[in-house]
Amino acid sequence: MFRSLPRFEFLSPKTIEETIALMDQYGQKAKVMAGGTDLIPQMKNEEVKPEYVLALSQIPDLEEIQFTKTGGLKLGAACKISQIDRSDIIREQYPLLAQAASVLGSTEIRNRGTLGGNLCNAAPSADMAPSLLVLGAKAVIASKEGERVILLEDFFVGPGKTVLEPDEILVRLEVPPMKPRSAGAYIKLGIRKAMDLAVVGVAGVISLESKNGTCEEAKLALGAVAPTPIRAKEAEGVLIGKKLDEAVIQLAAETASREASPISDIRASEEYRRSMVGVLTRRAIQQALNKIEP
Numbered sequence: 605m606f607r608s609l610p611r612f613e614f615l616s617p618k619t620i621e622e623t624i625a626l627m628d629q630y631g632q633k634a635k636v637m638a639g640g641t642d643l644i645p646q647m648k649n650e651e652v653k654p655e656y657v658l659a660l661s662q663i664p665d666l667e668e669i670q671f672t673k674t675g676g677l678k679l680g681a682a683c684k685i686s687q688i689d690r691s692d693i694i695r696e697q698y699p700l701l702a703q704a705a706s707v708l709g710s711t712e713i714r715n716r717g718t719l720g721g722n723l724c725n726a727a728p729s730a731d732m733a734p735s736l737l738v739l740g741a742k743a744v745i746a747s748k749e750g751e752r753v754i755l756l757e758d759f760f761v762g763p764g765k766t767v768l769e770p771d772e773i774l775v776r777l778e779v780p781p782m783k784p785r786s787a788g789a790y791i792k793l794g795i796r797k798a799m800d801l802a803v804v805g806v807a808g809v810i811s812l813e814s815k816n817g818t819c820e821e822a823k824l825a826l827g828a829v830a831p832t833p834i835r836a837k838e839a840e841g842v843l844i845g846k847k848l849d850e851a852v853i854q855l856a857a858e859t860a861s862r863e864a865s866p867i868s869d870i871r872a873s874e875e876y877r878r879s880m881v882g883v884l885t886r887r888a889i890q891q892a893l894n895k896i897e898p
C-alpha cells in the first residue's frame with residue numbers, strides 16, 4: 605500500500621552549531637536526518653512523527669575522515685557507508701571496517717546511508733556496530749553544553765534506543781590505532797546473500813604477542829543476537845594469554861554462543877541464531893589469525 609509522508613518542515617542547517625541550536629529550540633518535535641534510509645520508512649509507517657526534520661547533508665565537517673598513526677581514525681557521523689567501504693586509508697589501516705561497510709544493504713543504500721544513522725537507529729543488527737565495538741571506538745556527542753565522549757559500547761541502550769538526549773547529536777567516531785600484529789574480521793549471516801539485515805553478525809579483533817605468539821588481546825562483538833550489539837567478554841577471556849589452537853578457539857566460540865541472548869522471529873529461531881554465533885565466532889577468530897603476518 606502506498607503511504608504518503610505526514611507533513612513536516614524540512615530544515616537544512618549548514619553547521620553543527622546551527623543544528624544544535626535548532627534541536628535545542630524544537631526539542632522532541634525535531635528529528636535529525638542523515639541519509640533517511642531508516643527515518644523515512646519510519647515516518648511513512650508513523651512510528652515517528654517529527655514536526656521538523658533537520659537534514660545533516662549540508663554539513664561538510666560531519667563527513668570528514670581523518671587518520672594519523674598515533675591518533676587513529678576520526679570518522680564524521682554523516683560519512684556515507686560507501687565512503688567507508690571505498691576509503692583507501694580505511695581499507696589499509698582498518699580493513700575490518702571496510703569489510704563491514706561492504707556488506708551493508710545495497711549500493712544505493714550504501715550511497716545514502718551513513719555511519720551515524722546506522723548507529724543512532726540502534727537496530728540490534730546494525731552492521732557497523734560490531735566492528736566498531738571490537739576496535740574500541742568512542743562516540744563523540746554534541747549538545748549546546750559542549751561535547752562529551754563515551755565508549756561506543758555504552759552508547760546502545762535497547763532496540764532503537766541510545767543514550768542520546770533529544771538535544772544531542774552524534775558528531776563523530778574515534779577509533780584508536782590498531783596494535784602491531786593484530787587483525788580483525790566481520791562475518792554477517794543473512795537469509796539472502798545481498799540486501800539483507802544480519803540474522804547474526806560477529807566481529808573479532810585478535811592481537812598476538814610479538815615474542816611467543818600467544819594472544820595478547822582479543823575483542824569479540826555480536827550483532828542481532830541481543831537487544832543491542834554486545835561484546836562477548838567471557839569468550840574474549842578464554843582467548844587472552846593462550847596459544848590459539850583449535851580447542852581454545854572452539855571453547856571461545858561455545859562461550860560466545862552462551863553469552864548471546866537471541867530471540868526467535870520471522871527471520872530465524874533463537875536456537876539457530878545461538879548455534880550460528882558459535883560457528884561465526886570460530887570463523888571470525890580464524891580469519892583474523894590468518895591475516896596476521898607470521
Ligand SMILES: Cc1cc2nc3c(=O)[nH]c(=O)nc-3n(C[C@H](O)[C@H](O)[C@H](O)COP(=O)(O)OP(=O)(O)OC[C@H]3O[C@@H](n4cnc5c(N)ncnc54)[C@H](O)[C@@H]3O)c2cc1C
Nearest residue numbers: 638639640641642643709717718720721722724730731774
Ligand atoms: C532496503 C534497505 C536495506 C538495508 N540494509 C541494511 C543492512 O544490510 N545492514 C544495516 O545495518 N542496515 C541496513 N539498512 C538500514 C539503514 O540503511 C542503515 O541503518 C543506514 O546506515 C542508516 O543511515 P541513514 O543515514 O540513512 O540514517 P537516517 O535514516 O537518516 O537516521 C536513522 C536514525 O538515526 C538518527 N540520526 C542519524 N544521524 C544522526 C546523528 N548524527 N546524530 C543523532 N541522530 C542521528 C535519525 O534521527 C534517525 O532516528 C537497510 C535499509 C533499507 C531501507
